Amino acid sequence: MLKLHSLAYSRAIRVAWLLENLDTPYEVIGYDRTEAFRAPDALKAVHPLGKSPVIEDDGLTLAESSAILRYVDMTYGGGRHEPEPGTRAYFEHAEWLDYAESTAAGPILAAAMDKAAGKDTAPEDPRMAAQLDTNLDYMADRLADRDFVMGDTLMLADIQMSYLFSLLEMAGRLEDRPVLAAYWQRLQAHPGFKAATEKCGPMSPPSS
Numbered sequence: 001m002l003k004l005h006s007l008a009y010s011r012a013i014r015v016a017w018l019l020e021n022l023d024t025p026y027e028v029i030g031y032d033r034t035e036a037f038r039a040p041d042a043l044k045a046v047h048p049l050g051k052s053p054v055i056e057d058d059g060l061t062l063a064e065s066s067a068i069l070r071y072v073d074m075t076y077g078g079g080r081h082e083p084e085p086g087t088r089a090y091f092e093h094a095e096w097l098d099y100a101e102s103t104a105a106g107p108i109l110a111a112a113m114d115k116a117a118g119k120d121t122a123p124e125d126p127r128m129a130a131q132l133d134t135n136l137d138y139m140a141d142r143l144a145d146r147d148f149v150m151g152d153t154l155m156l157a158d159i160q161m162s163y164l165f166s167l168l169e170m171a172g173r174l175e176d177r178p179v180l181a182a183y184w185q186r187l188q189a190h191p192g193f194k195a196a197t198e199k200c201g202p203m204s205p206p207s208s
C-alpha cells in the first residue's frame with residue numbers, strides 16, 4: 001500500500017486530499033514538528049532532503065508535492081485531475097500547478113513567517129510585500145469568474161494552491177481579498193480536503 005510520510009502542519013495534506021478523491025488506500029506515517037518547528041531527523045532516513053511530503057509506492061520514493069500529485073493522479077486516477085495532455089488547457093494548468101511552489105511561494109511564505117514572528121507588517125520587506133500584492137492580484141483576477149483555477153472542476157493546481165491559502169489566512173492576508181477568501185472557503189469545504197485533514201491534521205497551526 002502507498003505510504004505517505006506526513007509532517008504535522010504540512011503540505012502532505014495535498015497528497016492525502018488527492019488520494020481521498022481517488023479512493024486509493026494509503027497509510028499515513030506521521031511526524032511531529034521539533035520545538036523549532038522543523039522536520040525531525042527521521043524524515044532524512046526516508047528521503048535525503050528530510051522534507052514532507054514523501055511517498056513510497058511500489059519501490060518508488062518520491063518527494064516534491066507537485067511531482068507526487070502528478071504521479072498519484074496518473075497512476076491511480078488515469079490523469080483525471082489534469083486537462084487532456086497536449087492541449088492548451090493542459091499547459092495552462094501546468095503553469096498554475098508549478099506556479100504554486102515557485103513564484104507564488106516566496107512572498108506568501110515570507111508573509112506567514114513574518115506574521116508568526118510578530119512583525120507589524122507581513123511581509124516586512126517592501127520588495128516581498130510588492131511581490132505578494134502582484135501575486136494576490138494575479139490569483140484574484142484568475143478566480144474572479146470561476147470556482148477553481150481551471151473552471152468548475154477541482155484540479156491538481158487547486159490542491160497544490162491550498163497550502164498557500166492556509167498560509168495567507170494565517171498571515172491575515174485574505175481579509176481584504178473577498179475573491180480569494182471565497183476560493184479558500186470552497187477548497188476547505190471539499191469532502192476530500194476534510195477527509196485528508198482528519199487523517200493528517202490541519203495544514204497550519206492554530207493562530208495564537
Ligand SMILES: N[C@@H](CCC(=O)N[C@@H](CS)C(=O)NCC(=O)O)C(=O)O
Pocket residue numbers: 007009010011012037038039050051052053063064065066101
Ligand atoms: N517544495 C516542496 C516543499 C517541501 C517542504 O518544505 N515541506 C515542509 C513542510 S510543509 C517541511 O518539510 N519543512 C520542515 C523543514 O524544513 O524542516 C514540496 O512541494 O513538497
